[in-house]
Amino acid sequence: MIEILLITILSLALYGFALNKKKAKVLSEINILHSQPHYHGLYTAFLTIVPAIILLISWSFIMNIIMGANLKDYFSDITDAGLVEFYTNGVIDYVEGTTDAIIDHVGFIPAVEYYQSLQKTSSILQFIVTLTLALILFRYSMRFVEVQFKARDHIERVVVIIMRASAVFAIFVTLGIVLSLLFETLRFFDSVNVFDFLFGLHWSPQMAIRADQVGSSGSFGAVPVFTGTLLISFIAMAVAGPIGMYSAIYLSQYASDRVRSYAKPIIEILAGIPTVVYGFFAVITVAPFFRDLGAFLTFTNMSSESALIAGSVLGIMIIPFVASLTDDALTAVPKSLKEGSLAMGATLSETTKKVIIPASFHGIVGSFLLAFSRAIGETMIVVMAAGFAANLTFNPFDSVSTVTVQIVGLLTGDQEFDSPKTLSAFALAFVLFFITLILNVISLSIVKRYREQYE
Amino acid sequence: MNNISSRNQSEKRFQFYGKVAVTLAISFLVILLYNIFSTGISAFQQTYVAVKLDIPASVDKKSINPRSYLNKSFLEMFPPEVKSRNERKAVLSLLSKGAKYEFQELLEDNESSSLQGYFWFLASADLDMYIKGTVKRQGDTAGRLDEVQMQYVDILESKNLVELQSNKYLFSAADSREPEMAGIRGAIIGSLYAILIAFLVSFPIAVLSAVYLEKLASKNKFSDLIETNINNLAAVPSIVFGLLGLAIFLNFFNLPRSAPLVGGLTLALMTLPTIVIASRAAIKSVPPSIEEAAIGLGASKVQTIFGFTLPLAMPGILTGTIIGIAQAIGETAPLLMIGMVAFVVDIPGGPMEPSTALPVQIFLWADSPERAFTERTSAAIMVLLVFLVLLNLTAIYLRKKLEKKW
Numbered sequence: 001m002i003e004i005l006l007i008t009i010l011s012l013a014l015y016g017f018a019l020n021k022k023k024a025k026v027l028s029e030i031n032i033l034h035s036q037p038h039y040h041g042l043y044t045a046f047l048t049i050v051p052a053i054i055l056l057i058s059w060s061f062i063m064n065i066i067m068g069a070n071l072k073d074y075f076s077d078i079t080d081a082g083l084v085e086f087y088t089n090g091v092i093d094y095v096e097g098t099t100d101a102i103i104d105h106v107g108f109i110p111a112v113e114y115y116q117s118l119q120k121t122s123s124i125l126q127f128i129v130t131l132t133l134a135l136i137l138f139r140y141s142m143r144f145v146e147v148q149f150k151a152r153d154h155i156e157r158v159v160v161i162i163m164r165a166s167a168v169f170a171i172f173v174t175l176g177i178v179l180s181l182l183f184e185t186l187r188f189f190d191s192v193n194v195f196d197f198l199f200g201l202h203w204s205p206q207m208a209i210r211a212d213q214v215g216s217s218g219s220f221g222a223v224p225v226f227t228g229t230l231l232i233s234f235i236a237m238a239v240a241g242p243i244g245m246y247s248a249i250y251l252s253q254y255a256s257d258r259v260r261s262y263a264k265p266i267i268e269i270l271a272g273i274p275t276v277v278y279g280f281f282a283v284i285t286v287a288p289f290f291r292d293l294g295a296f297l298t299f300t301n302m303s304s305e306s307a308l309i310a311g312s313v314l315g316i317m318i319i320p321f322v323a324s325l326t327d328d329a330l331t332a333v334p335k336s337l338k339e340g341s342l343a344m345g346a347t348l349s350e351t352t353k354k355v356i357i358p359a360s361f362h363g364i365v366g367s368f369l370l371a372f373s374r375a376i377g378e379t380m381i382v383v384m385a386a387g388f389a390a391n392l393t394f395n396p397f398d399s400v401s402t403v404t405v406q407i408v409g410l411l412t413g414d415q416e417f418d419s420p421k422t423l424s425a426f427a428l429a430f431v432l433f434f435i436t437l438i439l440n441v442i443s444l445s446i447v448k449r450y451r452e453q454y455e
Numbered sequence: 456m457n458n459i460s461s462r463n464q465s466e467k468r469f470q471f472y473g474k475v476a477v478t479l480a481i482s483f484l485v486i487l488l489y490n491i492f493s494t495g496i497s498a499f500q501q502t503y504v505a506v507k508l509d510i511p512a513s514v515d516k517k518s519i520n521p522r523s524y525l526n527k528s529f530l531e532m533f534p535p536e537v538k539s540r541n542e543r544k545a546v547l548s549l550l551s552k553g554a555k556y557e558f559q560e561l562l563e564d565n566e567s568s569s570l571q572g573y574f575w576f577l578a579s580a581d582l583d584m585y586i587k588g589t590v591k592r593q594g595d596t597a598g599r600l601d602e603v604q605m606q607y608v609d610i611l612e613s614k615n616l617v618e619l620q621s622n623k624y625l626f627s628a629a630d631s632r633e634p635e636m637a638g639i640r641g642a643i644i645g646s647l648y649a650i651l652i653a654f655l656v657s658f659p660i661a662v663l664s665a666v667y668l669e670k671l672a673s674k675n676k677f678s679d680l681i682e683t684n685i686n687n688l689a690a691v692p693s694i695v696f697g698l699l700g701l702a703i704f705l706n707f708f709n710l711p712r713s714a715p716l717v718g719g720l721t722l723a724l725m726t727l728p729t730i731v732i733a734s735r736a737a738i739k740s741v742p743p744s745i746e747e748a749a750i751g752l753g754a755s756k757v758q759t760i761f762g763f764t765l766p767l768a769m770p771g772i773l774t775g776t777i778i779g780i781a782q783a784i785g786e787t788a789p790l791l792m793i794g795m796v797a798f799v800v801d802i803p804g805g806p807m808e809p810s811t812a813l814p815v816q817i818f819l820w821a822d823s824p825e826r827a828f829t830e831r832t833s834a835a836i837m838v839l840l841v842f843l844v845l846l847n848l849t850a851i852y853l854r855k856k857l858e859k860k861w
């Protein structure tokens with residue numbers, strides 16, 4: 001139905017384009033038009049399509065809300081609002097064909113029938129109304145083919161509006177992230193105290209299905225998860241920091257142009273490899289390596305999912321982030337400073353340590369912060385190489401869990417959507433989003449301010 | 456002041472540290488790639504076992520039960536001692552569960568001709584692992600092959616009735632519980648749908664907003680807000696986009712779970728900032744003199760943008776887009792959030808059907824304890840890396856060939 005409608009409107013618009021262009025062309029043979037003929041054609045096409053599409057989208061939007069609200073009446077005997085929503089969604093999913101599950105409730109079958117009939121009338125009405133609108137505007141636009149008519153100005157105005165909407169779209173994405181996370185987080189805090197979440201020392205979100213089972217209330221103290229994230233990220237920085245910084249120093253100060261032109265892109269390949277590949281690498285290569293190393297050094301208490309494994313592989317992944325941003329910072333230092341120092345008799349290493357690094361210190365700090373925020377938000381490596389059990393420890397040989405591991409663990413697989421268990425994932429994600437945002441804002445502003453210093 | 460020789464020594468040491476760091480970084484990459492390739496290369500071959508068939512042309516092929524007939528023919532190839540129930544079961548499990556489907560196909564293809572002589576059928580993953588040398592013989596057993604099975608494997612080997620052939624399933628099948636029958640076609644198609652949708656959604660929006668920010672927006676608080684906003688979006692962890700997709704597309708718009716459509720929309724939101732930033736840089740590099748010339752000749756601002764600025768900036772924009780798309784192809788975490796992790800044995804027929812994506816398939820296989828899946832994981836990674844290399848080479852080519860130096 002909707003396909004036929006779209007095709008009809010589209011062909012109507014095409015027909016209008018050709019018709020008006022031709023009309024304007026005939027007119028242009030004896031007059032000088034304000035706008036080129038094809039703008040007159042485009043004007044019709046726009047007028048036929050754009051309002052019709054807007055109507056179509058808002059129609060399905062409004063109808064969904066109306067129909068959903070009416071569906072609730074079929075489950076009026078249920079008092080739990082969450083369950084009603086679950087049932088109405090079940091009806092919608094059943095009619096849409098995404099599920100075959102029939103809900104055991106007297107209202108279900110009538111609700112499905114009602115929804116189906118409503119959908120049918122809605123789509124017929126939608127077809128008629130939208131097509132009428134398109135036809136009226138199509139007819140209406142015909143009268144505008146005149147010498148004086150500023151078709152181009154009108155079209156350009158619409159184009160600029162579309163561009164502006166695209167630019168604002170990014171804000172809506174951010175808003176969408178913040179609102180969707182915030183909304184679910186607040187629902188989580190209905191059942192769990194904010195302070196228990198932020199400062200509690202015990203994390204075990206596994207809740208029993210029935211209320212009378214043992215340990216039915218999970219505990220949501222997120223501190224072990226945060227410390228695990230920090231531990232793994234610090235290990236990663238301990239790997240990536242020195243390696244990234246020393247390679248940046250070597251490549252920017254010592255290496256010949258030839259070596260630099262090969263080595264730099266090769267190191268940057270490390271950033272282009274999908275993180276799931278690193279995760280697999282951690283499991284099949286790095287974990288056995290550390291296990292053998294542990295056995296060789298007679299370490300017996302090393303976990304097979306130790307923070308060291310995930311951290312060091314994560315470190316390898318973020319080497320290029322540290323290296324390339326540090327490199328940018330080092331090369332941005334004015335040559336005069338370096339040459340002045342060398343002319344005074346300092347060696348290159350002394351110049352680097354005492355002049356270039358202090359001069360680019362802000363940029364290096366910025367690059368470290370950016371890399372750190374990457375490490376905190378990275379998911380696949382830790383999901384595959386770190387554990388799910390959140391232990392409160394700073395021992396790198398123990399197994400720890402991270403924020404992202406918990407989010408993945410809590411939200412994959414089948415579970416009801418309203419339990420504190422799944423909602424806690426949103427609360428964790430909100431914290432993650434907030435922290436990475438702050439780190440990014442700080443590091444971007446540091447890097448920017450420092451750049452301006454030398455420009 | 457230190458004396459010269461110790462200063463020179465510290466100079467050398469410093470330089471040495473730098474060399475070590477670069478070497479380490481590069482050797483990590485080499486070790487990673489070597490590991491993947493050395494474990495994955497064997498997955499492009501698969502063990503096949505020859506079974507002697509004797510079906511004359513006159514026999515009605517439809518009357519043959521593929522499973523029991525194949526089993527009977529396979530057992531008949533061995534000395535008649537194979538009689539106990541357990542022994543027969545052990546021997547038959549050397550053939551894959553997929554062998555009977557291959558036999559059925561063979562029967563259908565040769566409706567009226569005879570099937571006589573040796574025909575190759577898929578071997579089980581356990582036998583495959585032994586033939587490839589992934590599991591070694593230890594005493595009378597090898598990996599999951601027990602003593603009885605090993606006896607018959609030896610017989611087969613001595614008669615040259617097992618061999619490695621190219622792996623047909625890897626590129627033609629979707630996921631399967633049996634490692635020897637599992638392939639990545641379903642995942643590749645799911646990935647392609649998702650990427651196509653991500654491109655179709657993010658490219659126009661990103662380019663239009665880049666043009667707007669560079670050429671039309673007046674410098675004020677609002678355009679500053681959009682700018683910082685886009686820069687920050689680029690650094691939001693990808694899993695957060697997954698949660699956004701879950702909350703908006705699945706829970707609010709009720710789109711189907713596990714569908715490449717939703718995956719594509721989520722990835723579109725994720726790649727949007729990357730493309731915007733790259734497009735802005737490309738648009739900035741178009742010399743203003745060209746635009747001024749167009750304006751001077753009477754073109755409107757919009758005409759200048761679509762007639763001159765965008766076509767000239769297109770190579771740069773496309774390069775940025777390809778890099779963004781390459782990032783999105785390898786992205787796994789957001790797809791886990793919107794349910795593209797399901798075990799899907801069918802090849803998806805459209806963007807609304809449940810499916811996985813290539814990196815998710817890698818994740819699922821990497822999780823599997825079976826040895827045979829390890830080599831398949833590496834093979835899937837190799838395919839993914841080849842995709843990425845091709846994309847990046849295209850980007851480099853575009854940059855080198857099309858970008859003009861002004």
